Amino acid sequence: MPENIRVNVHHVTRVEGHGNIVVDVRDGTLEKCELQIVETPRFFEAMLRGRPYQQASHITSRICGICAVGHATASLRATERALQVELSEQTKRLRRLAFHGEMLDSHILHVYMLVAPDFLGVGSVIPLATSHPDIVKRALRMKKFSGDLCQAIVGRHTHPIAMTVGGFTHFPTVQELEALRERAQELLADVDATVELFGALPWPTFERETEYVALVQPDDYGFIDGRIASSDGYELDVDDYRKVTNERLVPHSTAKHTAFNRDSYMVGALARFNLKHQHLSPRAKAAASHLGLKAPCYRPYLNSAAQVVEIVHCVDDAIRVLDMLIERGVEREAPAPVTLAPHARGVGACDVPRGILFHEYQIGEDGLIEEANCIIPTGQNLANIDRDMRALVPTILTEPEDQIALKLEMLVRAYDPCISCSTHFLNVEFTGK
Amino acid sequence: MSAKPKIAFFDFTSCEGCQLTVIDALQTHLGLLDLVEIVQFREAMSEKGEDYQIAFIEGSCTRKSDEARLLKIREQASAVVALGACAHLGGVNAMKNSWSIENVQTYVYGKNGKDAYESYPARPISAVIKVDAVIPGCPIDRREFLRIVQLMLQGRTPRLPDYPLCVECKLKENACLNTLGKPCLGPITRAGCDAICPTYGDGCEGCRGWHPEANFEYMREILRGHGLTDYDIDARVTMFNHYQMQQMAGHAPLSATTVPLKDDGIPMSTFAAPQEE
Numbered sequence: 001m002p003e004n005i006r007v008n009v010h011h012v013t014r015v016e017g018h019g020n021i022v023v024d025v026r027d028g029t030l031e032k033c034e035l036q037i038v039e040t041p042r043f044f045e046a047m048l049r050g051r052p053y054q055q056a057s058h059i060t061s062r063i064c065g066i067c068a069v070g071h072a073t074a075s076l077r078a079t080e081r082a083l084q085v086e087l088s089e090q091t092k093r094l095r096r097l098a099f100h101g102e103m104l105d106s107h108i109l110h111v112y113m114l115v116a117p118d119f120l121g122v123g124s125v126i127p128l129a130t131s132h133p134d135i136v137k138r139a140l141r142m143k144k145f146s147g148d149l150c151q152a153i154v155g156r157h158t159h160p161i162a163m164t165v166g167g168f169t170h171f172p173t174v175q176e177l178e179a180l181r182e183r184a185q186e187l188l189a190d191v192d193a194t195v196e197l198f199g200a201l202p203w204p205t206f207e208r209e210t211e212y213v214a215l216v217q218p219d220d221y222g223f224i225d226g227r228i229a230s231s232d233g234y235e236l237d238v239d240d241y242r243k244v245t246n247e248r249l250v251p252h253s254t255a256k257h258t259a260f261n262r263d264s265y266m267v268g269a270l271a272r273f274n275l276k277h278q279h280l281s282p283r284a285k286a287a288a289s290h291l292g293l294k295a296p297c298y299r300p301y302l303n304s305a306a307q308v309v310e311i312v313h314c315v316d317d318a319i320r321v322l323d324m325l326i327e328r329g330v331e332r333e334a335p336a337p338v339t340l341a342p343h344a345r346g347v348g349a350c351d352v353p354r355g356i357l358f359h360e361y362q363i364g365e366d367g368l369i370e371e372a373n374c375i376i377p378t379g380q381n382l383a384n385i386d387r388d389m390r391a392l393v394p395t396i397l398t399e400p401e402d403q404i405a406l407k408l409e410m411l412v413r414a415y416d417p418c419i420s421c422s423t424h425f426l427n428v429e430f431t432g433k
Numbered sequence: 434m435s436a437k438p439k440i441a442f443f444d445f446t447s448c449e450g451c452q453l454t455v456i457d458a459l460q461t462h463l464g465l466l467d468l469v470e471i472v473q474f475r476e477a478m479s480e481k482g483e484d485y486q487i488a489f490i491e492g493s494c495t496r497k498s499d500e501a502r503l504l505k506i507r508e509q510a511s512a513v514v515a516l517g518a519c520a521h522l523g524g525v526n527a528m529k530n531s532w533s534i535e536n537v538q539t540y541v542y543g544k545n546g547k548d549a550y551e552s553y554p555a556r557p558i559s560a561v562i563k564v565d566a567v568i569p570g571c572p573i574d575r576r577e578f579l580r581i582v583q584l585m586l587q588g589r590t591p592r593l594p595d596y597p598l599c600v601e602c603k604l605k606e607n608a609c610l611n612t613l614g615k616p617c618l619g620p621i622t623r624a625g626c627d628a629i630c631p632t633y634g635d636g637c638e639g640c641r642g643w644h645p646e647a648n649f650e651y652m653r654e655i656l657r658g659h660g661l662t663d664y665d666i667d668a669r670v671t672m673f674n675h676y677q678m679q680q681m682a683g684h685a686p687l688s689a690t691t692v693p694l695k696d697d698g699i700p701m702s703t704f705a706a707p708q709e710e
Contacts, residue, residue, distance in 0.1 A: 041550045042446060042495075045705035046537035047528040049692045052668055058638065059672065062525045065450020065572065109456070124478030126471060129463065140460045147457060155633035158450040158572045162633040169634030247707035362704070370692075371704040 021408050023393055033389045035382060035412055048372035053079050053338075053363050054165060060359065060374065061159040066109070068159045069102035069150060070352030071359075071374075073224055078359040079165050082346025083338035090333060091167045092224075093321050094153050098160065099223050099350070100314040100321075101149035105157055106353035107269070107307040107314075108146060110416045111198060112139035115304045118410050119201045135197065138190050142311075145180075145187050149318065152176050166335030174326055181322040184315055188283075191315050195287040198308045204407065207298040208391045210384055211262045212271035213244060215351045221272070221279035221313055223351045229275050231296065232261045238349040241358045245375050257383035258375075264383035267355025268415065269306035270297060284313035300388050301414045307353070340365050354378055354416050378417045385415055438586065441473035441485035442516075443506055445492030445499055446526050446555065450572040451517035452491055458575040465579070468586060485509060487585065489568075491516040493526040493555045500561050507562040512585065515557070515564045516578075518571035518640045523676035525571070526555035530675055531687045532698075539699050543706035556676060566591050571640035571673060574626045594624040597644050598637055602628035610636050616659050616669060621647035640673040 004025060024032035044063055048056060057075040061068040073095060080087065112135065113125040120135075122128050129136045147157050152172045155161030162170035215226035216235070228236045228244055236243060244265075245258045259265065273280075277288065277295045288294075291305040340363070348359045355377030362371035389408055396404055442452055452474070459465060472482030488510035494503060507513055518524035529537045534554070538547045558564060568574075568581050581591040594600075598619035602609070610617040610631050617636030619628065623644040630637050649670075656666045667686045671678050679685050693701040 041538075041541070041552055042526060043529045043537040043541050043552070046532065046540040046700075047525070049540070049700075050531070050668075050687055051528075052665060055668065055672060059525060059528070062448050062450070062571065065448040065453045068448070068450065109453075113456075124474075126466065126474075126478055129466065137463075140463070143457070144460045147460070155629060155635075156572075158448075158453055161630050161635050164635070170632075371702060373705040 021389070021405070021412060023389070023404065023408065025393075025397065030390065030393055033393055034386050035389070035417075045372040045374055048361070048369045051369050053083070053361070053367050053369055056361065056369060056372075057163060057165070058159070063374065063376075065158045066106050067102065067352045067354070067357070068157060069098050069154065069163075070350050070357055072154075072160050072163050073099060074348040074350045074352075074357045074359040074374075075361075076163060076165055077225065077348030077350065078346045078361045079348070079363065080336075080338075080346065081348060082344040082361055082363050083165070083340060084344075085166045085336045085338055087336060088167065088333055090325070090328075090331060091336070093325055094168060094171075095163065095224060096222075097318060097321055097325075098150055098153040098163065100318045101146045101153070102157060103223065103314045103353055104311060104318075105143055105146035105150070106416075107311050108139055108142045110353070111194075111304050111307055111311075112136075112142075114413055114416075115410075116197075116201075118406070118413070138193060142187060142190050142194070145183055148183075149180055152180060164335055165338060167333055168335070171330050171332050174329055177322050177326050177330070181319060181326060184319045184322065187315055191283075191312055194308060194311060195290055198305060199290045199292070203292070203299070203305060204301045204410070205299065206301060206388075206392050206395070206411075208300070208388055209296075209298040210387070211260060211265040212274045212296075213260060213265045213267050213356065213380070214272040214275045215349055215356055216276050217279075219279060221276050221281075221284075221317075225349065226351075228349070228356065230260060230265070231271075231274055234261065238358070239347050241347060241349065241360070241375070245358065245380060247375065247379070257386075258380045259383060264387050265380065266300070266384045267351075267377050267380045268303055269310050269353070270300065270303040271355065272351060273297065273306040273309060280309065281313050281316035283316055284309050287312040300384075300411060303414045303416070307416070340367055343370065345371075352377060355380060378415070381415050381417065385412060385417070437468065437470045438487055439470045439472045439482065439485045440487040440489065441471070441482070441506075441510075442475070442489045442491070443473070443502075444475070445490065445503075445520070445558070446495040447492030447517065447519040447524075449491065451519075451568075451570075454572045454575050455489075455516075455578060458578055462579055465582070469582075483509065487512045487514065489514045489516045490520050490558055492558075493519040493523050494558055494561050495526055495555045496551045496553055498551060503558055503561045512565045513558075513562060514566045514568060514581070514585075515559065516568050517573045518569065518642075518673050520558045520564075521567045521569050522640075522642050522673055523555045523557045524640070524673050527675035527679075528671065530554040530679060531671075531685050532692070536692075536694070536698055536700055539706070540703055541705045543703050567593065569593065569623065569641040570626055574629070576627075577625055595645050596624050597647070598622045598624045598626070598628050598631075598641075600624055601626070602631050605632060607631050610634075611655055611659075614659055616656050616661060618652065618669065620655070621649060621652045638672050639670060642674065643677065 020036040057072040060075040061072040150157035162168050212231040216229040217226040244260045274295045288309045342365045345362045358375040360373045364370050488506045515521045584591040601624045618639040619637040622639045623641045671686050
């Protein structure tokens with residue numbers, strides 16, 4: 001085993017946001033192994049103070065260009081729960097469709113453009129367009145559908161326009177929904193081809209059991225609202241989210257970490273799969289078994305495979321929801337009314353592509369936001385990524401340094417870290433010994 | 434012939450949604466890749482080249498160390514394009530300028546946040562370097578991106594519409610939201626997005642910046658007519674244009690009046706801060 005290894009991947013590429021990986025082995029001992037976040041802090045929570053509640057979802061969608069619908073939805077749920085707003089079934093269905101659009105867009109971007117190049121031996125999706133044009137064209141077709149789904153419901157994916165407190169400011173026509181329904185049906189061939197492609201990839205076999213946390217709903221593989229569940233057997237109301245996230249500054253790494261029952265936990269597609277795979281659509285269940293996913297799965301690299309399973313599920317569920325909306329027709333409902341009260345608090349929770357996202361607001365009787373807190377999925381995964389890297393590195397130390405770096409980068413990418421999500425990261429200067 | 438212009442994408446403080454919109458633009462215009470060589474695009478590729486001619490910059494300048502990076506890009510690039518509202522205007526990032534940096538640092542990161550996070554008031558990149566072209570919007574409009582890139586590749590100078598958003602809204606035959614009692618900043622905002630927000634039933638928030646002849650007093654009058662207070666109006670016009678309104682007024686709008694502060698200007702609450710260990 002080599003005595004001294006220093007791996008420093010500066011600005012991990014093909015992740016959304018800025019992060020560095022640092023591995024430091026001295027005299028055969030792993031001294032340091034961590035993912036550092038070098039993203040600039042943006043202070044969204046501080047900026048929300050004093051803003052009218054109607055602006056919150058439009059401001060916070062700007063936290064992340066990829067999870068824009070997710071942030072807007074969590075923000076609206078926080079406001080709506082604070083202001084006692086009851087949503088109509090139609091509003092819930094339309095939001096569900098917009099959410100599926102984003103889930104698909106994000107997962108397709110991640111598995112095809114950010115993960116696949118690692119397995120196909122190219123630096124990025126751009127040479128892939130020449131070496132594997134069919135794959136890239138398929139990915140772009142699927143992304144186009146996701147974008148068009150969001151566009152029909154909320155105007156655009158980044159940043160959604162028509163979602164508002166209590167409902168929508170714009171409604172798709174039944175004809176538009178029928179056209180989407182038809183395209184979703186046609187897309188199933190691409191969905192099957194996606195499962196084939198990723199089913200054939202040699203996923204690294206590294207495994208480490210950890211605690212998995214996701215939102216759960218009765219009889220549903222849903223993404224909006226629900227209760228917080230853990231693979232260690234706990235279930236909590238979303239209002240108690242702080243008991244789960246326990247955000248804290250940790251001395252060894254400078255990013256804020258979270259911990260529930262153990263010293264780290266994992267959120268995202270694999271956590272959701274582990275906690276509620278029984279509610280996947282039949283086609284998604286078949287995809288999971290084709291991809292070699294069986295719950296409980298402890299292989300973090302397979303988070304990307306779980307995303308493929310969710311791609312299948314979201315297309316299936318989008319078809320189901322489109323059918324319901326087409327059958328009932330779309331009414332131009334006015335947004336549901338709000339009730340203002342002094343210091344009203346509400347928590348909004350959604351399982352966005354990378355895991356659970358929490359927004360919590362306190363809104364004054366004047367409608368101005370008094371307090372705000374947002375906890376993003378990548379922040380919750382950071383401690384777990386560090387622990388995975390610490391477990392992985394000793395098993396690959398004999399490999400060349402570029403291989404170690406690649407495997408670590410692939411591990412970090414598997415978590416699909418969205419570290420542009422501004423909130424709660426420290427700016428880090430590396431001070432090696 | 435390898436005379437394809439080399440282009441690079443850079444991100445500063447932003448959500449990276451504009452670069453994602455660029456990736457989306459490729460969905461329908463994959464041929465663009467035949468016309469240019471992308472040498473840096475961290476969000477999409479691992480390779481890195483430093484010999485670019487056109488630099489697209491997304492994000493605001495929000496810390497001292499951003500300045501050196503911006504200057505380095507300016508030195509290399511023959512053309513710098515501000516991509517989206519954060520780079521063009523300061524955008525949503527500048528809302529934090531209502532408070533002291535210590536105030537926002539403490540609110541989000543607790544008492545240790547002050548030393549650990551480098552930050553200063555957010556500014557558009559044009560406050561630091563010369564900018565040759567702007568693609569406005571939050572996020573950018575993908576058709577406008579393609580149009581401006583096309584013009585630049587032909588060696589022409591792209592121009593932005595200098596008329597208000599209302600022109601596009603009328604052409605789309607939208608019902609005017611301001612006449613329906615819904616606040617809309619269309620009358621003072623620069624056109625070019627095809628009035629996408631009013632088309633989806635939501636009033637314009639000014640993400641493309643003001644058009645050159647914007648009549649702010651008349652806009653205020655319209656908004657007061659909807660029952661908005663001056664505070665509400667300030668909140669609306671500062672969502673993307675806080676930096677501009679601050680330059681115009683000579684002070685930061687919406688400063689801390691609604692947030693309880695201690696004597697030293699630090700907020701009473703640290704609602705968003707982590708537990709200290």
